[in-house]
Amino acid sequence: MIPRFITLEGTEGTGKTTQLHRLAEVLRARGHRVTTTREPGGSTLGPDIRRWLLHSQDLEAATELFLLLADRRQHVAEVIAPALAAGHIVLCDRFTDSTIAYQHHGRGLPLAVIRDANALATAGLQPDRTLLLLGDVARCLSRAQQAKGGGDRLDREGLAFHHRVAQGFRDLARQFPDRIHTIDANGDLDTVTQHIHHALAIV
Numbered sequence: 001m002i003p004r005f006i007t008l009e010g011t012e013g014t015g016k017t018t019q020l021h022r023l024a025e026v027l028r029a030r031g032h033r034v035t036t037t038r039e040p041g042g043s044t045l046g047p048d049i050r051r052w053l054l055h056s057q058d059l060e061a062a063t064e065l066f067l068l069l070a071d072r073r074q075h076v077a078e079v080i081a082p083a084l085a086a087g088h089i090v091l092c093d094r095f096t097d098s099t100i101a102y103q104h105h106g107r108g109l110p111l112a113v114i115r116d117a118n119a120l121a122t123a124g125l126q127p128d129r130t131l132l133l134l135g136d137v138a139r140c141l142s143r144a145q146q147a148k149g150g151g152d153r154l155d156r157e158g159l160a161f162h163h164r165v166a167q168g169f170r171d172l173a174r175q176f177p178d179r180i181h182t183i184d185a186n187g188d189l190d191t192v193t194q195h196i197h198h199a200l201a202i203v
């Protein structure tokens with residue numbers, strides 16, 4: 001049985017967006033109804049919030065957190081919860097784990113605040129399964145920066161920031177081994193797809 005609410009997480013440039021769309025195609029071909037979405041950006045406010053987050057100058061860490069959470073609250077209410085209620089499988093590109101990895105481990109905001117804020121933003125909704133794509137941090141980051149012509153505000157954070165984020169994700173995977181499956185993202189696209197199918201028992 002395929003989990004209903006699946007999130008893809010990971011550091012920059014691991015190919016999770018490509019993998020998410022590949023997975024959606026495979027699931028649709030098997031007759032599932034699938035909603036694909038992403039954070040930040042999935043709510044009706046999302047495109048504006050995403051632009052502010054990725055391209056504003058000098059955002060305070062707390063401002064960044066509030067913007068992400070405003071988008072998440074609307075996204076859960078407008079998109080994710082209704083799709084799940086309608087029987088869809090929801091594939092979401094980033095969700096609450098990113099906030100712990102980036103805003104706590106990366107930015108240093110307090111974990112307890114982020115946990116409470118996540119709970120408020122999601123009204124308690126948690127992913128059934130999380131596919132965590134982790135690869136060589138420096139190589140993946142430079143791939144992401146090249147693909148985006150220099151990168152956005154978060155891509156341009158130093159390597160030490162991105163290593164802290166990766167460590168944050170690894171800690172989460174250790175804490176929630178039943179939910180979070182770590183996928184080695186260093187291989188080619190097809191190999192990573194195979195790992196994902198294996199994690200979801202898609203044969």
Ligand code: TMP
Nearest residue numbers: 039040068094095098099102103154155
């Ligand atoms: P993306 O490039 O994977 O679409 O993600 C956009 C950026 O937003 C990425 O650098 C990670 C960041 N982000 C956070 O910092 N915290 C969050 O909670 C989310 C959802 C994304």
